[in-house]
Amino acid sequence: MNQNWPVADLDPLRRLRVMAAAIPGTDLAELTIDAPPEAVWQVVSNLRVEMPRLVRDFRTVTVTPGSGDRLVMHARGYLGQRARFDVVIRPGWCWMQSRFLLCGMAAVPDPSGTRFGFLGGIRAPGVTLLHPLLHLIGPAAVRLDRLETDVQQHLRQQ
């Protein structure tokens, strides 16, 4: 009978909240998007296109496939700054880590469409003044309003 006991499911957005609460120097922003989670994820999982759209100071992004759900992302800023991110990405969940920066995204179904979360952060406390990329990430540096626009455009093109 044990297999019939209720199980609590921790969806990707709840996981992102856990990461935000547990890692100092991170901020989490959430918004609801009037579109199915699959459509939202098709847009945001195209990191090469969407990350420069969302993160204010990412000029270009290149992505190198890895094994399984892992890949490597190289981001370049407008002043020539560079960051190499290790990435884990699967439907509804993405986690990225560079030497100094963190970024996470999650999308789950919501009665109004999709609840989307974006986490940005700094890995090492106290290094804010030392690294040129540290001000480039986090909700304040992210244009999440663009995501709704991009998703609606994506839906119109389908």
Added chain:
Amino acid sequence: MSLIDAAEHAATAGLPDLVRAAQAGDSMAMAELLDVVAPYVGRLCGPIALDDGADAAQEALITIFTQIRQLRDPAALFGWVRVIAIREAVRVARKARRATPADLQDVPARGDPQLAADVRDVLGRLAPHHRAILVLRDLEGLDEQTVSDMLAVSTGTAKSRLHRARRRFKEEWER
């Protein structure tokens, strides 16, 4: 994941290295460790916190990952996680005012096609501390001494609490 499964996992899947990396601040390791631990926490919190199980699991995991550096022996991960998860599940369930058992007339009749739903309904008639001891003894298979240590009660109290919880579960199940 039972206690034995957890022990086997720790022994075979490089879990100690993953824990140490998470303790050192590697967020990739934290995310991977979250994948490993979250299902186990969900199985512990679900039967105790019921409709608030996801909230309890989230709170438990926040505590676990906030305090991960305090875990001295990575091989003891699942035992440490279990203590935190049970505590958070009982706390959340009590906060949700589910400590008072519902009207017994509301217990649904037993039916095999609804077995999982019936288990959930019957658990909902029990107090959170009764659900917790059923999870620890009957789902996790822990001995009386371990359970009494985890719940900070005497072995006599744990034994009588388990007796009452099982009797209560049986009564509700057979209604």
